[in-house]
Amino acid sequence: MTSTTHFVPQPRKLLPNWMIGLSDRVMDYYTGRYLHCDPVILKNPPPPQEGHQYMLYAHVPFCHTLCTYCTFHRFLFKEWKAREYFKNLRREMDYVKALGYDFTAMYVGGGTTTILEDELIKTLEHAKKLFPSIKEISCETDPQVITTPQFRNLQGLVDRMSIGVQSFNDDILKLSDRYEKFGSGEQIFERLQYAQELFPVCNVDMMFGFRGQSLDVLHDDMEKIVKLNPRQTTTYPLMVTSQTRQSVKGTIAATGIELADQYRCILDTFGNRYRQLTSWTFGQTNNEGFDEYVVDHDEYLGVGSGAFSFLNNSLYVNTFSLRRYGERIAAGNTGVERRREFDKHAIMQYRLMLGLFAHRLSRKYFREVHGINVDRYLMKEMLGLRISGAIKDDPNDPDRIIVTDAGKFLGLVMMKAFYAAMDQVRAELRAPLREEDM
Structure with missing residues (x-):
């Protein structure tokens, strides 16, 4: 595919380069200070607190091939291991139910979550039976799986299906090892039209920041999204961490990218065609399910190897070893092996970042939910x-804080740095794994 249009950016920059660099340095300082987890010996995470709402996250760490730029927790697919893993995933859900948890929503991430559709269907049905308060299930997949006959069986179970496309440009697809x-x-575009018929919300994941991805190429990708007209789309910046830098530097990552x-x-390009839901999420209505579950859910519990939970004031991390995960489940435990407790100031900084990213900054939220005056507590x-x-400030609502276009871009820069730091945590926890752990 070649670009047929020429995009001319507006002369006004959203933020000067020095401010972007400063934001990156500030985020590096705070993520380096806070994002590390201590080993713990825990049978389970803590029980739920009365009056709190929770989301369930389930991780499926298997892929047929491993993309060079991806630092999510994943292993090469082996069917017998994957089937045993799904059984353990359902057992861990049973343990969580016994603790007293119920959930308002569920998000399934990977890896390739649909790598065994029959096992995924059993797992989703089990979750809905265990946790009757689940009203929405969001799931991820890739452009190849959506053409299989089994994929249609997820209709009626999944409310939001997110499909990783990254680009419609063949040169970018070849550069990122996705073409083969x-x-x-063109083939991916046709498959997406089929997938949109199956689910209430079909989200198309796009990415920018690849080498050779000019403004014309990017604009052409966005115009194809407009033509496809999905209910939702996300536009992620390519995230290169210190763990992936050697494999992608000079290969797929752009140099000096603006x-x-x-x-x-x-x-x-999107203009008035979509409503902007977060700094990188766009939808046709205001009530679309968000791609970033951490935005809508203050607290969430993760099941599966490598899953994260944020409960009360602590981050919990499940073991990244498939072997240890199976051993813990067999012993009647959940997968939790690490914990990091945060003070209130750190949590409020985190909530402020999420509010900026989601364009939903409210003094009322901080006052009623966290008991603080955000202007004083986070004055700097x-x-x-x-x-x-x-x-x-919103002149019509003293509780509402308006996020400008510059703020939307700053939210994107900050979340990019935050997720890159989380990828660093994943890479460090995966580093000690041996062959028997995979």
């Missing part, structure tokens, strides 16, 4: 956002 696996951009110009291209952070032009 998933076909040409993120602000690319982001302006995305905003200008709020002042910095005002000086950068990221936020301004």
